[in-house]
Amino acid sequence: MYAPPSNPVDERRMTAAHHRAAATLGVTVIGPACWGWNGRTLGRRGRHREHGDCWLRLDSAPVGRRPDVLWEGASEAWAALPEVPQPRLYAVHETREDQTLYHAELAAYLSSRVCSPGPILRTPLDLPDRWWASLRASLASVSAARTDRPTVRREWLDHAFPRFLGMPAPRHVEYTTAHGDLHWSNLTRQGPVLLDWEAYGIAPRGYDAALLLAYSLLVPRTAARVRVELGHLLDTSAGRVARLTAAAELLENAARGDHPELVPELRRFAADAGASTRRQAAS
Structure with missing residues (x-):
């Protein structure tokens, strides 16, 4: 709030x-x-x-x-x-x-509390296996849906990658449907129920998982759980592009004054995704 x-x-x-x-x-x-x-x-x-x-x-x-x-x-x-x-x-x-x-x-009205009062997670979460299984099923359903609504535009990638990541946007980006704003105050502790669908639309594949991971970086234990539970979306070529996209978006937000405390972690997060992308390209 x-x-x-x-x-x-x-x-x-x-x-x-x-x-x-x-x-x-x-x-x-x-x-x-x-x-x-x-x-x-x-x-x-x-x-x-x-x-x-x-x-x-x-x-x-x-x-x-x-x-x-x-x-x-x-x-x-x-x-x-x-x-x-x-x-x-x-x-x-x-x-x-x-x-x-x-x-x-x-x-x-939903009686279940959200996972965090704000988008950024600041305290560890202990969520059961069934919670993660439900989230994976929801993200699979969202990804399979068809829409022409834009969430992350190619023009934004071409602008944001050089400015906030110091690299050109990748030539090939695989797109799919996304919730578009997946963070901890848009997920309930029971379920989870996914809230706030105003950004629903087309984004790089794995974008929702990457955004949730980026918003978890201040709590390494939970960030590690996200990497495990959503690794099938994050640890792929498309997932690395999605992680860079999430980093660029939150760094842009930080440049406007939002959550500057996340910036050092975001830079490490982006460097890790960029290094993984370069290693794959060289192999």
């Missing part, structure tokens, strides 16, 4: 819009405010006369700049992946107020 928007006007605007969405969708809000990254989203627990406990999440964007890819991710993933544990999506509602568009999603 993140802090509210830095501008109090935006906080009041989003809070008021959330109340309006709750009234429109028949939700009685009962939980505290949970803000997303940079105060961009606002979610709260509620009660619905038909669905019972639910979660109402609100996002906003200026008129004329509707983020189609992000706002349609949950709906597309829910329709495409019925076998993957994810929150049941009940309704989507969009409105316009002055020069702002609001996008609300009403979904089932």
Whole structure:
């Protein structure tokens, strides 16, 4: 969970819009405010006369700049992946107020805690074998799904690899469908249920596993478990490209001020993946 928007006007605007969405969708809000990254989203627990406990999440964007890819991710993933544990999506509602568009999603409320309050894991996790087996099955189902939604674009790779990794992007990148934002606050301790599907789309094969590993680097014991449990996705040619992609993305985020404490580990992580790629190319 993140802090509210830095501008109090935006906080009041989003809070008021959330109340309006709750009234429109028949939700009685009962939980505290949970803000997303940079105060961009606002979610709260509620009660619905038909669905019972639910979660109402609100996002906003200026008129004329509707983020189609992000706002349609949950709906597309829910329709495409019925076998993957994810929150049941009940309704989507969009409105316009002055020069702002609001996008609300009403979904089932999950009582299971997430694995971490933030994306980066900071304390060891002891998860049972069945948890990892379920995650592997979910990632296999996601990878087999068909979509034309872009998550990691080739143009971004060509820009980010030289800038943040000091190397050109690989000529050949194998793409497949991904959750797109697999980190520890998007996985529940029971299940796991995969949360927050707004980034669902096409990415380098193994990207989800690589991203989860990158977010684990401050806890070596859990990072080692990720490497073992998801090694079939990480320890391949495609997986090495995915690991470099995850490193470049998080280094770019760090350059904007997000989680600078992860930078030294990310550089070692990228160096290891790059060395593995060079050894394979030389063999």
